[in-house]
Amino acid sequence: MKPPEAVESFRSGTVALVGRPNVGKSTLFNRMVGQKVSITSAKPQTTRHRISGILTTGAAQAVFVDTPGFQIRQGGALNRVLNRTVVRTLEGVDLVLVVVEAGRVRAEDRRVFSLLPGAVPAILVVNKADQLPEKARMVPFLQAAAKEHDFAAIVPVSARTGRNVAELVRALVGRLPEQPPIYAADALTDRSEQFLAAELVREKLFRSVGDEVPYGSTVVVEKFEQDGKLRRIHAAIVVEKAGHKAIVIGRAGEKLKAIATAARLDMEKLFGGKVYLEVWVKVRKGWSDDEAKLRQLGYEHA
Numbered sequence: 001m002k003p004p005e006a007v008e009s010f011r012s013g014t015v016a017l018v019g020r021p022n023v024g025k026s027t028l029f030n031r032m033v034g035q036k037v038s039i040t041s042a043k044p045q046t047t048r049h050r051i052s053g054i055l056t057t058g059a060a061q062a063v064f065v066d067t068p069g070f071q072i073r074q075g076g077a078l079n080r081v082l083n084r085t086v087v088r089t090l091e092g093v094d095l096v097l098v099v100v101e102a103g104r105v106r107a108e109d110r111r112v113f114s115l116l117p118g119a120v121p122a123i124l125v126v127n128k129a130d131q132l133p134e135k136a137r138m139v140p141f142l143q144a145a146a147k148e149h150d151f152a153a154i155v156p157v158s159a160r161t162g163r164n165v166a167e168l169v170r171a172l173v174g175r176l177p178e179q180p181p182i183y184a185a186d187a188l189t190d191r192s193e194q195f196l197a198a199e200l201v202r203e204k205l206f207r208s209v210g211d212e213v214p215y216g217s218t219v220v221v222e223k224f225e226q227d228g229k230l231r232r233i234h235a236a237i238v239v240e241k242a243g244h245k246a247i248v249i250g251r252a253g254e255k256l257k258a259i260a261t262a263a264r265l266d267m268e269k270l271f272g273g274k275v276y277l278e279v280w281v282k283v284r285k286g287w288s289d290d291e292a293k294l295r296q297l298g299y300e301h302a
């Protein structure tokens with residue numbers, strides 16, 4: 001049994017990561033959680049769903065909540081739904097990490113600052129510090145950023161190299177309320193293996209095709225069966241156009257095969273067991289601009 005004073009001083013709470021697309025929120029999220037739970041890619045708007053990742057230490061539990069990149073070039077229904085996910089997430093958390101890229105605060109960043117609820121403390125995380133290694137450039141940037149909003153702290157990090165991430169975790173844990181843990185000590189995420197499987201296929205798709213296809217594509221897991229340690233998964237990549245289907249399949253099916261193999265290897269690592277994965281491609285014209293279709297495809301704020 002734990003001594004009573006240890007129980008009393010335990011801190012826990014929810015910590016949202018928000019920011020414009022592509023600043024490295026999910027890379028930082030995975031780094032803090034200690035495992036790859038949220039998918040990442042060089043393409044903007046990789047994250048499309050709210051997902052929790054849990055870090056538990058002897059003294060604290062931080063429930064990180066990754067969100068889609070908030071974007072101001074409002075396109076169709078998908079963009080609207082993703083922005084809604086960000087705003088809804090901000091409503092119920094204990095702390096916010098606002099992630100920007102080292103270098104310059106942009107109009108899109110300012111739009112995110114304007115969403116921050118006044119009652120919730122926000123830490124400004126200046127990511128990709130590795131891209132701005134000279135102090136002579138970093139210091140004035142941090143000073144300018146401090147004037148943008150009433151941040152509880154400003155912490156430069158590199159999610160890619162891990163630099164200063166432990167300091168960030170220390171700073172955020174100190175701002176969580178004193179209360180018992182929310183999840184079991186060994187919990188990793190609030191999402192199902194079925195959800196994670198669909199996301200891993202989408203990550204490999206995003207990473208292996210050009211800029212045109214990803215925005216108009218999504219992934220659904222149509223069958224997920226567990227047979228002892230073997231998981232049998234059928235996933236469908238849904239695209240907007242027949243031309244996109246041809247790109248995803250590739251010459252002699254090579255591209256689709258590579259996507260499926262890479263996704264399967266990640267699943268086997270994450271789930272700790274063998275995976276039999278089948279992936280095919282379907283054309284569903286107009287899915288990304290139709291809220292009813294988005295709902296059917298698993299978009300929670302459609």
Ligand SMILES: Nc1nc2c(ncn2[C@@H]2O[C@H](COP(=O)(O)OP(=O)(O)OP(=O)(O)O)[C@@H](O)[C@H]2O)c(=O)[nH]1
Binds near residue numbers: 023044
């Ligand atoms: N140089 C550098 N690149 C980084 C760092 N963190 C993330 N990246 C890269 O930035 C790109 C975007 O990373 P993500 O983590 O997917 O960004 P995100 O903010 O979650 O993006 P969305 O989900 O699309 O909003 C990827 O190519 C990452 O490898 C960093 O600290 N340094």
Ligand SMILES: [Mg+2]
Binds near residue numbers: 046
């Ligand atoms: Mg992301």
